[in-house]
Amino acid sequence: MPDHVSAFSRSSAALGMGAALLAMATGRACALPPATTAVPPPAAANAASATPASDPVRLPAPGHGTPDSFADLAARLLPAVVNVSTTEMVRPGDEDDDGDEGDNSPQIPNFPEGSPFEKFFHDFMNRQNSPNAPPRKMQALGSGFIIDPSGIVVTNNHVVRNAEQITVTLQDNTVLKAHLLGHDDRTDLAVLKVDSPRPLPAVPFGDSDHARVGDWVLAIGNPFGLSGTVTAGIISSRGRNIEQGPYDDFIQTDAPINKGNSGGPLFNLHGDVIGINTAIFSPSGGSIGIGFAIPSAEAQGIIEQLRKHGKVSRGWIGVRIQDVTQDIADGLGLKSAHGALIAGVEAKGPAAAAHLQTGDVIVTLDGKDIDGRALPRLVAQLPAGRVAHLGIVRHDHPMNVTITIGALPEEKTDKADGKPAQKAPASGSMAVAGLGFTVGAIDDIARQKYNMPEGQKGVVVTGVTDDSPAAERGLRTGDVITEVQQASVSTPAELKHQIDLVRAQKRRTVLFLVQNSDGLRWVPFPLAESGAHSD
Structure with a gap:
């Protein structure tokens, strides 16, 4: 699991072992490139955009954007935010479903090498992980919030995943048993139901689409099991893709949130939930002011489906796509780096029925401009059976395609056994000079x-x-190049011929459609002056 990004719930109940074990949390990790730019606090941001001294900036008066206190708002919202506690039986050798081995187990502190403490903890962990060790209970904590007085609670899926028992603790310390109504791995959302003799305090969803960068927000949750913790900050950015899943569209906030805040709400100043806190960027495991929340506009539809059906049905068109980068745009002769490039078409999917082809660039969906990152999320929101209209570009020609949205199939669990490790070029191979690889015929x-x-x-x-x-x-040994510049190739000579054609067109980039065990993808290469030659 990367050190700098984590889904941040499920702090262990063994906090008494000291600060060295405070990072005992589970949840799916998500890759994120290191941050390079700090987000300034609101006052600093105002200062950075200040006008000349002759026209000084006038900050909003109290009550008009800069609150004197969040106390009244917090007092109103706190009763609807709950502590979610789970119990899970952990057996020696168990791993999380996503393959993050050891996330459920304590980390050994860094004691001096050879010290008695190092030996003690080493022996202790060996006993715990022994194949003959008995199963043990693991307790974990997260956050949630009530959206219906009847006892409907929203949290993150990774908070309750694999839990054998779930309890919800209210602000007044009332403890209620909860059962899972439904969960969604792709967006990391889950819905719980608790039975209460009285109506429970609930909070409404707000419209995250109208939340702006710089708006004040409040986060409430249970970091490290400290229930009812309120923190404030601003929306630092919108539309963040942290590569946690195919539908990433996170709100970024600098409101301090930590492990145990997972599943807690992010409020606007009207007291509406505009996000569900899900992940943090952190080199140390603690908050550095970069947190991510699922927007309410995306979450509401999923939560309703989970309440009613226990699962989520999504739209699907059966294509593998990637963003159009500037290199790819140059290779295709597009005027701008815009749209979703089709790298593969499912044989019996809606796209195949609509005669979409590998190499087509989807630029609009129902008249709205899209890019590769947004297309899966927008299509997923459409119901199966709906007729949609795609604007595409094929071989420099714009076209309109009508497509019937299908239902997203269940995820396949089988994977390729592995990737070839051979590195030596095969005899009779052809070197593609200037690009750094050799190819051979498939025999x-x-x-x-x-x-x-x-x-x-x-x-x-x-x-x-x-x-x-x-x-x-x-590019790796064993990868297969199936197309060059949207033209099929089956021999090294055909590959060389297609590259020569692209050079003759004076293009700076050539596109290869590359297939490996992960699927198909378009790979742009800058063209060298020299051509290919045979060994």
């Missing part, structure tokens, strides 16, 4: 060597030079 020897299916088409990458453009773009 019986190549199929056996690289574990390819019988009908595999294209040319196989037989070698990659270190520190070359190919290595920088993640």
Whole structure:
């Protein structure tokens, strides 16, 4: 699990072991490039945009954007925010479903090498992880909030995942048993139901689409089990993609949130929930003022489906897509880096029925401009059976395509056994000069060597030079190039011919459609002056 980003709930009940064990939390990790720019507090942001001294900035008066206190708002909202506690039986060798081994187990503190403390903890952990050790209970904490007086509670899926028992503690310390109505792995949301003899305090959802960068927000939750903690900050950014899933569209906030805040609400100053706190950026495991919340506009529809059906149905068109970068736009001759490039089409999916092709660029959905990152989320919001209209660009020609939205199939759990580790170029291979890799024909020897299916088409990458453009773009031995500039290739000679055609068109970039065990993707390469030659 990366150190700097985590889903931040489920602080262990073993907090008494000291600060060195405060990072005992579970939840899915998500990759995020290191942050390089600090978000200034509101006052600093105002100062940065100040006008010349002759026209000084006038800050809003109290009550008009700069509250004197959040006390009244917090007092009204606190009763609807709950502590979510889970109990799970952990057996030796168990792993999380997502493969994050050891997230449920304590970390050994950094004691001096050879010290008695190091040996004590080492022996203790060995006993705990022994195959003969008995199952043990693991308790964890998170946050949630009530959205219906009848006892409907929203939290994060990673807070309650694998839990055998769930309890909800109200602000007045009332403890209620909860059962899971439904959960959604893709957006990390879950809905619980508690039975209460009296109506419970609830909070409404607000419209996150109208929340602006710089708006004040309040976060309430249970960091490290400290229930009812209120923190304040601003919306630092919108539309963040932290690569946690295909539908990332997070609100970023600098309101301090920590492990145990997962599933807690992010409020605007009207007391409406505009986000559900889900992940933090943190090198140390604590808050550094970069937190991420699922927008209410995305969460509400999912929560309603979970309440009614226990699962989520999503729209699907059956394409594998990627963002159009400037290099890809140059390779396709597009005027701007905009749209979603189709890297693969499911054989029996809606896109195949609508005659979409690999290499098409989807630029609009129902008349609205889209990009590769937004397309899965926007399509997922459409119901199955709905007829949608796509604007595409195919070989420099704009087209309109009508497509019937399908239902997203269940996720497949089977995966490829692995990727080929061969590095030596095959005999008779052809080097693509200036790009740093060699290719060969797909024959019986190549199929056996690289574990390819019988009908595999294209040319196989037989070698990659270190520190070359190919290595920088993640090309590996055993990858298969199926198309060059949207034209199919089945021999090294055809690959060379297509590259020569692109050079003749004076284009700066050539696009390869590359297939490996992860699927298909378009890879742009800068064109070198020299051509390809045979070994």
